[in-house]
Amino acid sequence: MTLRGRIFLATPGPTNVPDRVLRAMHRAAEDFAAPAFSGVARSCLDDLAKVFRTTGEVFSFIGNGHAAWEVPLVNLVEPGDTVLMPVSGRFSHYWAEMAEKLGLRTERLEMDRRLPLDVGRIADRLRADTEHRIKALLVVQTETATGIRSDIEAIRRALDEVRHPALFVVDAVASLAVEPFAMDDWGIDCALTASQKGLMSTPGLCFTAFNERALEVAESCRHPRRYFDICFRRGAMSYQWFHGTPPLQQIWGLREALDMLFEEGLGEVVERHRRLADAVRACVARWSEAGALSFHAMDPASRANGVTAIHTAPGIDPDAMRRSARDTYSTALGAGLGELEGRAFRIGHLGDLNEPMILGTLASVELAMRRSAIPFGRGGIEAAIESLALADAGVEAMSPARTTEPASLGITAA
């Protein structure tokens, strides 16, 4: 079957790369030592600090989010050191596994997969660590496998309340330029992300931000490292910033993507994601009324604005539905990951997206569900339109996602 028209990419990464970004990348190779290029590269790193909202330093590596994970693990802690890692889904699980492979004593706190990170349990563990053996606490803001956003500010407060000196490291791969994020205000020592999610760029670059304290720790950290050594990268030449040949075209693309984010305004970017995510949730709430589908995230307030994970009842094959969405209706969705494999599908709604793209995606999912004979409550698209129209009118508080929620959780509204 020949597919015509645009492919709808509704995976939670990679996300749509705007034409402007692709065009900006269509350039001949050049002398990377010339000031023209190093100026652009420097401006990208400095502007990324603004996106992270830090006065610290940003480092870029050729690699994906998995590469970014390794950076704090080899720059801030040494083999034999203890790190605390709350595990709440496939991504935090793999990050913890990486820490272990790198020789760190990795204490996992297994969390409820359907709720945001339990701050009380994190605080209890830190409080019990009276000798301060835990050198770093590493958490994921939006766990992309579950579509759940945790409260990073609350975790910082917990560290402060128990007066624990552990470094605070946050994975913002699925949340930077999607959700509110304020590295310095939230007392985050190191944050990381990748190019292909909220930053609307091609996959292949990742970024880590270090504050003053983390930079100091890195300077004396004896963990063997070279490519990922941030200290080596703090020189004056772009050759050094990238530890070798810079990814020229990708940097030009990133420059354009950052320009687009600043033109829109970071606050407006976050607001747009919330508005579009509300529409998705309004639709999913309606779909859920037939009993075969449900939100994975139990707490409505923690439902991420970048991705929604939807459970399918036993006997339903979400992957067959996803295949027909992709192969017949040109709409790529995310699979259930980890313990959700074969039991859920995910709609990614982050990056370069607007109302018609969201509505088109939701409508394609309905088509694919009909083809797969998955029962769903009718009126989901109506509800999404209603949600968008209300948001337009500035009546966000009446979002259908919120008003229908108490009933579907079995809670009676007061």
Ligand SMILES: *Cc1c(COP(=O)(O)O)cnc(C)c1O
């Ligand atoms: C996508 C993602 C990663 C991994 O990024 P890759 O580029 O696929 O290696 C890590 N953490 C989170 C939260 C993610 O969403």
